[in-house]
Amino acid sequence: MSTAAGMTLRAQLGFAWVALTAARMRSVLVIGAAAIGVAAVIVLTALGEGARLYIMGEFSQLGSELLIVLPGKNEKGGGPPGMIFESERDLTLQDTAALRRLPHVNVVSPLSVGSIEVSVGAHSRTATLLGSDNTLQQTRKMKLARGEFLPPLELDSAQAVTVLGPVIARELFGNASPLGEWVRLGERRFRVIGVLEEQGTSLGQNLNEVVIIPIANAQALFNNPALFRIMLEVDNRSRMDNVKQNATRVLKELHQNEEDFTLITQDAVLSTFDAIFGVLTLVVAGIAAISLLVAGIIIMNVMLVSVSQRRAEIGLLMAVGAPPGLVLRLFLIEALLLGVLGAAVGVLIGRLGVLALASAYPDFPLITPLWAYLAASCTALGAGLLFGWLPARRAARLDPVQALMGR
């Protein structure tokens, strides 16, 4: 005759479910604690990963053949570029022309950047003005929806033509074609010769909302000969170091032998940021793990209390013929249900949180990595199982009579 208790899995699940719904306060506490921990992990890692992806996305659009010259010297080297350094000598069009004579350099684009009022009749708005020449299309990988890009011009010759970002074109002209129309930039009038395709941000500039004019016009508009950047495209990645050395030498000669400029490449920037944000994600995940730990402790306490309260029930189950293994399994199923519900609710809240953040900051990529889901859910499940299992095992090991008396 079989000695195993034949309670069906369905009956076991039903029994555990009734136990959960009867102890509503306890279930809500445990599920809530687990859910908050899981949701915290999901939202925080999404923020960390999002920050990393955002920066990576910005810089990976540059292309790996690109060498960028910034004014000012970053003394420490390797850090992110920004406004922290003092510029001693400006980058100029002479620098640009000198760099153009280097070997293994395809194109060199000067770039000046400023903010300007764009208007057509009564419509007007502020836009980012990029001053450059025809090479900018290649170095910044711009595509045209209509018309043409800037014409090839001598660096110091002006021509009142402009290429508009698609958002600017739409806001000023609606669905009508802006080609051949005139727009007012500050005090001067420019003829529209092209419109860019819809595109994301690049180097922190939203290319959908820019206005591009020849560099000489930009310098005249801003009354400032200083360049914001010079961008070089190398003909082959393997020549990058060579070009970098030559560029440094040439620029130093032009700058009274002072290295008051900085050269950066995409690879260097990307690896720096990747390292920084990799650490950031881990730190954030660590903070989230602490909240998960707190959740685990809450679960542990609630489960400990509930099992000792239910000693008598364990004793009764054994008295009416449940073997200790089955008693243990009933409690494990209960803990598992709690854990699964907690993890599921947590994933749901976490997803909703991420979606809410994503709709508030649409440009920011919020992606929770799969490992965060897995780690958070497994931790919640594990805490539930462990802290359900340990006290239940102790109770199930007692003789029924001891358990019955609640000892």
Place this chain on the structure above:
Amino acid sequence: MIELSHLGRRYLLGDSEVNALDDINLSIAAGEYVSLMGPSGSGKSTLLNMLGLLDRPTTGVYRLENRDTQNLDELERARLRRERIGFVFQSFHLLPRLSAFDNVALPLMLAGISAGERQSKVQQALAAVGLMDRAQHRPNQLSGGQRQRVAIARATVMHPALLLADEPTGNLDSRSGAEVIELLETLNASGITLIVVTHDPNMGSRARRRIVLRDGRVTEDVYQDAAK
């Protein structure tokens, strides 16, 4: 049916050992009606728990239906509790979250009996204790007497050979107590072996055999005429 030889149970209470049961020798035949009596701490409940396989003896041999229970593993002990033994407690021990029906169905569920079969068996058991109309009530919606009758239905739903009752009327008023006793005696009359622990001399005198314990030893074991 039951044979005890030199059965002893010792507890450690602090530093001192307490002999809850000391050299018990008893033989109880199938179908008997036995009352176990004695003052508090005499070991009568300990003995009942021992008979119900809820506790293990420190020394001696307990044979149940010709099997030495000492050699049984936990699974076999659990199966005997499930299939051969019914237990009725002074404090009922019903699960408060389950209806009367589900409380009675518990042993059937543990035994893996199908829902359809459970339905008819539980209905029979509830009908036998006169609580068909209370099947869906929770224990807190039932009177004490009704609760104990639910517990008796639970104890008998598997048709055990042995029914053990530990002060079954201890928490009841005299009228519901009398009902419960009658119910137990009816079950005994239909063949089940009934052993009742009680303080109540009235109740003790109704059993055909009365065993009195004192300090863990049997001091009296008499067959008496069934009163009334």
